[in-house]
Amino acid sequence: MGVARYIKNDKDEILDVILQSGIHIKPVYTRKDMEDAGFDPEKDLAYPGEYPFTRGIHPQGYRSREWTTRQYTGFGTPEETNERFKLMISHGQTGLNVAFDLPTQMGLDSDDPLSEGEVGRVGMAVDSLRDFEAAFREIPLDRIGAGLTINAVASIMLAMFQATSEKFGFKKDRVSATPQNDILKEMIGRGAWIFPVKPSVCLIGDTIEYSMKELPRTNPVSICGYHIRESGCSPAQEIAYAFQIANTYIEEVLRRGHSIDDFVRGFTFNLNIFGNLWEQVAKFRAARKLWAKNLKERYGAKDNRSLLLRGIFGGGGYGMTKAQPENNIIRGAYYALAAALGGAQTTALCSFDEAYTIPTPRAALLSLRTFQILMEEIGMRDTVDPLAGSYFIETLTKQMEEKIVEEMKQVDEMGGMTKAVETGYVQREVARQAYEFEKGVQKGELIKVGVNKYTEGEEMEVELHEYRLGSAEEQIRRLKEVKRERDNRTVAQLLKDLENAARAERNVMPYLLECCKAYATVGEMTRVFKEVYGEFKEPSIF
C-alpha cells in the first residue's frame, strides 16, 4: 500500500489497477461482485438522511441546500484580509475559512524575534482582539459562518471570535465558528503544535465542553484526515486516523461526565479530494456509514443528529503540481466533482497557483467559480447520491469500509491515537508512504501530467501574490498601540487568573474570553499555557 498502480502489458493494455488504499479494481462489475462484497441494500444503503447515512445526511441532498463554499483566505494585516473576505462574499462565497500566519498559529506575537519574516506571510496576523475586530468588520456573522484554521491555540481564537461577535452585537446563539482545533493531526502532519499531547487534548475538551453550553451553533472541532493524507497516507488511512483522533476527543469529553448525545453533533471533518475519483467517492460514502456505526456501537449514541458525518471535503493540494500550473484548474474541477459526488456539506479548493504562493484574487475566484459551475450548470443538485446502486461503486464502498476498519483496528491495538502519535507510529507510516509516492512519480509509475508525461520543458509564467513587507511593520505598530492603550494591570490580573485556572484544570475558556476582551495578546496567553503545560517533543522517526 502507498502508491496507486496500473499494471500494463507492452501494448499499453491495463491488466490490473491497484488503488492507493490497496484495493484491486476489476475491468467489469456485476451484481455478483456486490453480493460477494457482502452488499445488502437494506443495511448498507437505506435512504439519504437515514441510518447508516451512506447516501448522505440530508434526505434531499443539494436540492434542499447547496454546499457552503469556503476558500481558505488570509494574508497580511487583518484589514487586507477583511477586504478579500468581502470580495469573495460579493462573488457568492457563502462561508469563511480564515488563514492565520505562522506566528499566530504558533502562539507568537508579531514582534516576537521568532516571528521575523513570517508576519502576515501565509495568513493574516492576529495579536489581539483589535485584529479580529478589523478582520470581521461588516461581515454578517449571523449568516456567514467562520472556519478558523488554527489548532494549537484554537481555544484562544474561539474566545477571540466570541468576543468579536459580542462586540458587534451578534447573539452568541446566532453565530457559528468552526475552529479547526485538531492537534493530533498537527503532530502527524502539519507541524503547528506547541503543547504536549495530554494538555493539548485537554484544551480541545475545554472548547467542546464550553461550546456545548455557550456557543450552540459552533462546531468546536474539525478533524482533519486532510493533512494526514497530504502528508502521505492512503485514503483508507485518512478516514481511519481521523476517526481514531475523533474518538480520542470524544473520550476526553466523556471522561468529564457528559453524555455523547450532548456534544458529538458539534464534530465536523475535513477530508481530502485528490486522487482516484472512484476511490474518493467510495471513501466518503463508506466514511459516513462507519462514523454513524462508530457513534452508535462504540459510544451508544441515540440521537440521530449525533450520527451525521458533516464536513468540508476539499483542498486537493497534493494532487496539484508546480509544473504546468494551469492544469491545476482542470484538476481542481475534477476534485470538486469528487466532493459533490461524495456529498460534501462544505467545500474549498486549493487554487492553481498554490504551488508557488498563496492565491491571487483571480486564482481564488476561479476556485469559487468551479463550485458554482458544478452546482448551477451541470446538474449536481438534481438528485441525491447519483452513483448509488452502481455495481462498481457499491462494491468499492464495501471494500473501502473494510480497509478503514482494518486500519482503525491497528490503531486500537496500539492503545489508541494518543499512543500511536506519541510513539511516532503514524508519523512513520505516513512518511514511508510519502517516499514511496514520490519514488513512484519519479520513476514514472504514477503518472502526473506535465511532471513525468506530456512535459513541455519551458516553465510557465505565473502571476504571484506579492508579500508586502509594510504589512508586518503596520502590524507591529498596531500591537504596540494596543499595549499602550489597554489597561495593563487588568490584563496582568486576568493572565494570572488564566494561569490559576489552567493549573487547577478548570475549563479555561471563560478566562480566555476575559483576557481577549481586555486585549491580552495571543503571545501572552500562549506563554501562560507554555508555563503550565510545557512543550511537545517530537518523537524521532528515523
Add this chain to the structure above:
Amino acid sequence: MERKIRILVAKPGLDGHDRGAKVVAQALRDAGMEVIYTGLHQTVDQIIQTALQEDVDVIGLSIMSGAHLPICEKLMKKMKEKEFEDATVVVGGVIPTRDIPLLQKMGIEGVFPGGTPFDESIKWIKEHIKQRT
C-alpha cells in the same frame, strides 16, 4: 574507506510542513549519505549548532512558507560570524524561480525547488562535495 557524506536536513522557522524534508531525508539516506534530521521549528542558531556538533558537510534547508529569503540571509550571516564556512548550504521547498539568483548571491550554492528529481539533487551534492575535498 571513503567517508560518507554527512548532511543535516533542517526545518528552519515556524512552518511545520515536513513531508518534503522527510521524503528527501529518506532519498539521501538511500543514496548512501548519513542524514541527520533536525525536526521542526528550528531557529537558525539551533541549526548551526547542530551542524557544528554533527560535523556535517552539507546543510539542507526545507522551507515552504515563502520566508526563504530572510531565513537564508540570517543563516548565512550567522555562519560567517561564527567563521563556519566549511559546510555547503542548499535549500529546497516552495522557491520561485526568480528568487534563485538572490539565494545564490547570498552563498546558497544549491537551490532545489519542489519537484526536483532526487537523482538531480543527489548528483549535485555528491559532485560538489567531491570538488571541495
